Amino acid sequence: MKLFKNNKTAPLLASPYIAWALIFILVPLAMVIYYGVTNASGSFTFDNIAMITEPGYLKALGRSVLLAFISTLVCFILAYPLGMILSSMKLARNTYLVTLFILPMWMNFLLRTLTWMTLLEGKGVINTVLEFMHLPPIHIINTSGAIVLGMVYNFLPFMILPIYNSLSRIDDNIINAARDLGADSLQTFLRITLPLSVPGIISGITMVFIPALTTFAISTMLGGSKILLIGNIIEQQFTQVYDWHLGSGLSIVLMIFILINMIIERLADTEGGVLG
Amino acid sequence: MGKDLITLEHISKSYDGHVVLDDLNLSIYENSFVTLLGPSGCGKTTTLRIIGGFEKPDQGKVIFDGKDITDMAPNKRQLNTVFQKYALFTHMNIAENIAFGLKIKNKPDSYIKDKIKYALKLVNLDGYEKRMPDSLSGGQQQRIAIARAIVNEPKVLLLDEPLGALDLKLRQDMQYELKRLKEELGITFIYVTHDQEEALTMSDHIVVMNQGYIQQEGSPEKIYNEPENAFVADFIGDSNIIRSTMIRDELVEILGARFACVDKGFGENKPVDVVIRPEDIVLVPPEEGTLEGVVTGLTFKGVHYEMDVEAGGFEWLVHSTRLSEVGTRVGIKVDPFDIQIMNVPLSEDEEAISETV
Incomplete structure (x- = not known):
């Protein structure tokens, strides 16, 4: 790390990143904002952003928030115990298991979602098996449930890894110290383990909630065209309606939404840290 | 207690x-x-x-x-x-x-x-x-x-x-x-x-x-x-641990020279381990010592000098406030109560323990 603290070489070493950030983050962001606050004739307007109040769009945003929230919650409920099991295991064995959880991420995201489509379809793999066993078929494809399932499946690793990381960083002796001072297992968990893993929980929530809120691929494939999320609406503006101004305006709304969420999470993090 | x-x-x-x-x-x-x-x-x-x-x-x-x-x-x-x-x-x-x-x-x-x-x-x-x-x-x-x-x-x-x-x-x-x-x-x-x-x-x-x-x-x-075995003697402080022979009660032969000691009951002509702390060794003119040797190493430690003395085929560690230069011929003298006699390890377990020293 000493090398990078040298004041003279630091800007030089950072220059590739600065260039990258400029071209791929700042310029696109500036373009989105430009399109968002202008109309077709190029004059300044807030109309695009205000369009979010249209009932159809508002409903899509509400649905997106709800489904993202449910998915994040399910991910958390599944990931926390898994993270605890992983962090309590011996290193050799848990590396193997962590790899198992990451393995699906090596496959293309669209491909994996497409697989769920063939599994869940009306005459898909699951229903064929059910029919063979003389069990009633399930109708899950093209419902909100299918979207949540897709989100949880795709984003679960992003919740497990940060939680596992923060849990495995807790020194065994901290837990022993709590036990030593009279705390039973539950008290130790609530007062020590849980608060110390808050940073992992926060980054897990961020890493699941944001992609879940903005996704349009999962809802397109598993929700059919019946259930529109805000991501689908924005996508349509760019790829079908060709109204870049409206698309950008709605994107800005979504960005503001995410920003507010991150601020709330940050506040919860620091408060969690102090209150324990 | x-x-x-x-x-x-x-x-x-x-x-x-x-x-x-x-x-x-x-x-x-x-x-x-x-x-x-x-x-x-x-x-x-x-x-x-x-x-x-x-x-x-x-x-x-x-x-x-x-x-x-x-x-x-x-x-x-x-x-x-x-x-x-x-x-x-x-x-x-x-x-x-x-x-x-x-x-x-x-x-x-x-x-x-x-x-x-x-x-x-x-x-x-x-x-x-x-x-x-x-x-x-x-x-x-x-x-x-x-x-x-x-x-x-x-x-x-x-x-x-x-x-x-x-x-x-x-x-x-x-x-x-x-x-x-x-x-x-x-x-x-x-x-x-x-x-x-x-x-x-x-x-x-x-x-x-x-x-x-x-x-x-x-x-x-x-x-x-009074360390009971070589491990304790070596682990606690510096010491000279030498395989020796107990001639009879209160007399031990260390590296061919006979030293008076205070220990009894080890039998006659039995192998024993002897522990002598470096600060308990007195360097005297060669003719006055029980064992004769030469100073081969010298380090100043603040409170005392640390000297290596080659005598009887063994390198003795000696701590003293009085300096003897490298190359000086010296005699080694030890008071009887400063010689600690220990049994040589007998069982395999004990052997295993002292081997790790």
Whole structure:
């Protein structure tokens, strides 16, 4: 790390990143904002952003928030115990298991979602098996449930890894110290383990909630065209309606939404840290 | 020395087939400062963790105040631990750290407040209530760890190499502080360390361990002056350990020269190990010594000179305040009561133990 603290070489070493950030983050962001606050004739307007109040769009945003929230919650409920099991295991064995959880991420995201489509379809793999066993078929494809399932499946690793990381960083002796001072297992968990893993929980929530809120691929494939999320609406503006101004305006709304969420999470993090 | 507070009976423990403790028996008296001393891997920390309840022995019993606590959870035991790397709760401030055990026990707020004040005063850190652990130095964190343990009024305080991470000066200060704390609190301290100086400075009773066995236990003076085997002699301080022959009672032949000693009962013409501390060797003119040699090495150590003396085919380590230059011919003289005779290891177990030295 000493090398990078040298004041003279630091800007030089950072220059590739600065260039990258400029071209791929700042310029696109500036373009989105430009399109968002202008109309077709190029004059300044807030109309695009205000369009979010249209009932159809508002409903899509509400649905997106709800489904993202449910998915994040399910991910958390599944990931926390898994993270605890992983962090309590011996290193050799848990590396193997962590790899198992990451393995699906090596496959293309669209491909994996497409697989769920063939599994869940009306005459898909699951229903064929059910029919063979003389069990009633399930109708899950093209419902909100299918979207949540897709989100949880795709984003679960992003919740497990940060939680596992923060849990495995807790020194065994901290837990022993709590036990030593009279705390039973539950008290130790609530007062020590849980608060110390808050940073992992926060980054897990961020890493699941944001992609879940903005996704349009999962809802397109598993929700059919019946259930529109805000991501689908924005996508349509760019790829079908060709109204870049409206698309950008709605994107800005979504960005503001995410920003507010991150601020709330940050506040919860620091408060969690102090209150324990 | 008072009554037994903790008794370990036939404790055995192994991890993955590797034996850490083998049939360990140990009694710890009430209100004593007991140190478990030994090199890493000797089983001292495991012994402490078994007393604390963080490990279960494979065999044997832990008796605390007359009751069998072998299967009791750590949170039910009347003892507290100060961990190696402090193990403070980093998400709580100092006051909350110290209050942790008391809050669990639902003590009233006013009582907790008084206790925090008292404990911080005891460890010389008044006014640190609102600080966070990360903002404290290693020495300060260690004192907080001690404060956090003692507010619970344990009968026994377990300390697992608590000074290991501190620098030398601070470590020495803390040794005296711990000794003072022990006197002030009037409770039993069980202290684990690999540092023989720490053990000698603080303890009432030292238990020297190696490879899961107790090598010797006794007062610091006894351990230092009368080591029972080569391992103890070598581990505690510097020493010259020489395979010799006991000619008869009170006479031993070391490297071909006969020295008067005070030990009896080793038989006649029997092989023995002799321990002579470097500071007990007197260098005299060659004709006056029992053994003749030449100085081959010299190091100034501040308090004394450290000299290597080649005599009788053995390199003697000699500490003296009087300088003998390299190349000087000298005589080696040792007072009879400074010669410590030990039995040569007999069984294979004992052999294994001393081979690791």
